[in-house]
Amino acid sequence: MSARVVVSMPKSARRGEVIEIRTLASHVMETGFRRTQLGELVPRDIITQFVCTYNGVEVFRAELHPAVAANPLISFTTVATESGTLEFKWLGDNGYSATESAQLSVS
Amino acid sequence: MLAAAGEIPLESRKSGYDFMSRETRAMQDDEATHPALFTLMDGEALFKSSCASCHQDMKGVAARYPAVKGGQLRNLEQQVNACRVERQKQPAFAYESRELLALTAYIGRQSRGMPISVSAEEKHLAAGRATFNRRQGQLNLACAQCHDDNWGKSLAGNPIPQGHPTGYPLYRLEWQGVGSLQRRLRNCMIGVRAEPYAYGSQEFVELELYLMWRARGMPLETPAVRP
Numbered sequence: 001m002s003a004r005v006v007v008s009m010p011k012s013a014r015r016g017e018v019i020e021i022r023t024l025a026s027h028v029m030e031t032g033f034r035r036t037q038l039g040e041l042v043p044r045d046i047i048t049q050f051v052c053t054y055n056g057v058e059v060f061r062a063e064l065h066p067a068v069a070a071n072p073l074i075s076f077t078t079v080a081t082e083s084g085t086l087e088f089k090w091l092g093d094n095g096y097s098a099t100e101s102a103q104l105s106v107s
Numbered sequence: 108m109l110a111a112a113g114e115i116p117l118e119s120r121k122s123g124y125d126f127m128s129r130e131t132r133a134m135q136d137d138e139a140t141h142p143a144l145f146t147l148m149d150g151e152a153l154f155k156s157s158c159a160s161c162h163q164d165m166k167g168v169a170a171r172y173p174a175v176k177g178g179q180l181r182n183l184e185q186q187v188n189a190c191r192v193e194r195q196k197q198p199a200f201a202y203e204s205r206e207l208l209a210l211t212a213y214i215g216r217q218s219r220g221m222p223i224s225v226s227a228e229e230k231h232l233a234a235g236r237a238t239f240n241r242r243q244g245q246l247n248l249a250c251a252q253c254h255d256d257n258w259g260k261s262l263a264g265n266p267i268p269q270g271h272p273t274g275y276p277l278y279r280l281e282w283q284g285v286g287s288l289q290r291r292l293r294n295c296m297i298g299v300r301a302e303p304y305a306y307g308s309q310e311f312v313e314l315e316l317y318l319m320w321r322a323r324g325m326p327l328e329t330p331a332v333r334p
Contacts, residue, residue, distance in 0.1 A: 071142065
């Protein structure tokens with residue numbers, strides 16, 4: 001399947017409010033430690049990086065490693081400072097890349 | 108000694124959800140990050156591309172299966188495949204394939220919260236009930252001995268649920284994936300060291316029917332999360 005991601009967060013918030021953002025990416029997260037029945041190593045295939053920017057400013061970053069479960073759920077919070085766009089980017093092995101964006105209106 | 112308690116009174120029935128930890132319940136209740144979310148999205152895409160030209164709304168359908176269609180007792184998986192083979196002239200999806208689970212989960216999702224209401228024919232129901240009460244396997248245990256007589260007690264540290272199939276296909280933490288009711292039934296049969304029936308066999312479908320009848324009136328939770 002192609003790279004699919006889901007972002008769940010409020011559409012609007014009051015200025016200064018802490019909002020929770022939850023993201024889910026569809027990915028097998030193959031650890032690179034497993035072997036096939038013939039003893040060959042299954043190559044590693046994981047998401048390695050996740051970055052969230054809020055109006056161009058990085059507000060959250062995560063490095064992912066083997067042993068993170070398939071379809072990783074990343075949940076974090078940020079402070080709603082101004083209306084704008086949050087951009088999410090996932091990067092991984094074998095050229096994996098996914099992006100998503102969401103609008104937030106702050107009153 | 109195992110005491111024989113007989114069928115559970117309707118008002119004492121509990122979904123597997125009621126036996127779960129707070130954390131696992133939260134996983135099922137949260138639609139936005141539900142672990143079966145991508146399966147549902149697959150199902151929606153498949154349904155829209157290959158089913159939606161005939162079927163619009165599948166609300167309530169999953170709550171009525173297994174049902175007799177074309178003279179045969181079929182579960183939802185078999186009905187999806189029958190439609191595919193007879194109407195679309197396409198090869199059937201394999202049991203537990205990504206496509207079949209996605210479609211049945213998507214169809215089941217549309218009946219979430221609706222009461223289970225199978226219209227059972229007595230002969231199929233009786234056959235299912237007989238399977239449920241038949242001792243089998245090297246451990247010589249019947250389904251009823253755990254799920255009618257000893258629910259609520261512990262088996263290897265885990266609570267024994269009543270065995271109501273209220274949320275299939277569901278995401279099981281042990282599987283790290285979505286699976287059908289028959290996959291779950293195979294687990295139990297292997298657990299009592301019996302040889303499981305084949306996927307899609309008449310015995311399994313009749314047992315599914317009996318289990319759904321046993322859970323009649325309970326709300327469908329598809330796709331549920333179970334430990």
